[in-house]
Amino acid sequence: MSSFSIKSHRQGIVYSTPHFFILNKGNNSGKPLVAPCPNCFVIQFQCESEKEQIYWLSYSLWQSKAFYPLLRGSVIPFVVLLDVKSCLLDGLNKVDENPAQFEKAVVALRSLEAMEKQFKQNLLLIASAKRMLFYKYIS
Secondary structure, three states, rough: OOOOEEEEOOOOOOOOOOEEEEEEEEOOOOOOEEEOOOOEEEEOOOHHHHHHHHHHHHHHHHHOOOOHHHHHHHOOOOOOOOHHHHHHHHHHHHHHHHHHHHEEEEHHHHHHHHHHHHHHHHHHHHHHHHHHHHHHHHH
């Protein structure tokens, strides 16, 4: 079982242990982040492998909208620290039941992320080609 500490992030603090951030305000609450933002929690770990496991777990929970029922607030929705921690612990319990299946899902997710990045890059190239085509036509 992984051991981690989760707390509210304060601007200006530099963390020496492996860590990542989780957004806590807005409709994307629960989204894991590499860089901090003003409205986020920080999760710190003892080793890099634990960080990777929890990062991909939180990413999968965010993608599956597991944090959505935990949102509070009427104007700007937010999620509280205790709810995030309990959701992550529940997810960890499920991962511990079948770690091989989770690893397969993470490998598939990483390849899909790479494909998505390549697809976005291709769309930017297509937009640039369109712009150049019309630029030649106009000038």
